[in-house]
Amino acid sequence: MNSLIKILVPRQLFLLLLLSTGLLNHVILIPNLLSAAGRDSWLSVLLAFPISLVFLWLIYFIVKKSPHEGFFSMIRNRLGKSFSILFSIPIIFFLFASAYITLRDLIIWLNAYFLADTSFFFINAMLIVACFLVTLAGIKYMAIASGFILPLVMIFGIFIALTNTDLKDPALLFPVLADGYFPVVKGIIYALSGLLEIYLVVLLHPFSQERIKFRQLFILLTILTGLILGPLTASIMEFGPVESVHYRYPAYEQWRVLSIGEYISHLDFFALYQWLSGALIRIGLFMYLIGLFFTDQKKHYRLNPKWIVTLYITLFGLMMLDLESYSFYHFVFAYFLPASMIFFMVQTLSSALILLFFMKRDERNGKNNKLESSS
Secondary structure (H helix, E strand, O other), rough: OOOOOOOOHHHHHHHHHHHHHHHHHHHHHHHHHHHHHHHHHHHHHHHHHHHHHHHHHHHHHHHHOOOOOOOOHHHHHHHHHHHHHHHHHHHHHHHHHHHHHHHHHHHHHHHOOOOOOOOOHHHEEEEEHHHHHHHHHHHHHHHHHHHHHHHHHHHHHHHHHOOOOOOOOHHHOOOOOOOOHHHHHHHHHHHHHHHHHHHHEEEEEHHOOOOOOHHHHHHHHHHHHHHHHHHHHHHHHHHHHHHHHOOOOOHHHHHHHOOOOEEEEEOOOHHHHHHHHHHHHHHHHHHHHHHHOOOOOOOOOOOOOOHHHHHHHHHHHOOOOOOHHHHHHHHHHHHHHHHHHOOOHHHHHHHHHHHHHHHHHHHHHHHHHHHHHHH
């Protein structure tokens, strides 16, 4: 990640995160939140927000105090290649695991609702090729595409929220804490696993032409919180706290019950646009970020195609391994999402401490140099 060209403004970087992390918060996270906290899941999201603000400040500190080439390049230059590799392995593993989970979840959804008679191999191959092309295009074109894609995604989201208003019963959100505090605390873990993914700003920082401001990060975090809270509360209000837990894709079920008047219904194909847009950008971006760790080309934002081919062949092979849907969902719920929360907490804290260590050492060396010059 050395000396990357600064080709994007912060707004474009945030568009990428809204599509990629937005898919996690809007689709993958909600059924797990409902399973963990049930009716109180919306309260868990509200309580997770101030906690995530603390880590947001640390992320802003990391971005603000890091050099222009980025935090990970600084680690490589100042602590050596070996330490840099060890420190980068967890984030590389997370990015690849998250890309795998996103792709498998997408294929299960497509196979269940749209392509029931299509072979798993064919769907997997087509999506792998599409994601490969997205990664190969580079982050510049991903950001440009996001600028065109995201407005429609947001319009469709507002559309489904407004048109289903007559089906919502706010009374179903209450009473809170009927099962005690433990479900709320458990739900906070899952909410934070999505909100703390904002740490990826640290990886995207080297591409930014302008300084990233705290206000921008705060707005991004607030929107990501809303992407969880909106469809989560809508699902409880439309289907009830008991029935919502049984749905694998509550956000999609809201499209299925949509109807406008007597003659307009079955508009759930709009959800297909939202899902595919977020998934392709998320997988393509994450594989691109992995590739950055393995490239030594300076001042270049395009990756070596050989690395990209290797990554996608590995992903394709893992996708072809037979895995039951129940086992997959259990793994995501019981292991991946809680581990993601712990990972981002540790990664954020350790990154801030490393940066603080550098600052203190530089300050101490500066004082020593001044003493030597005065003597």
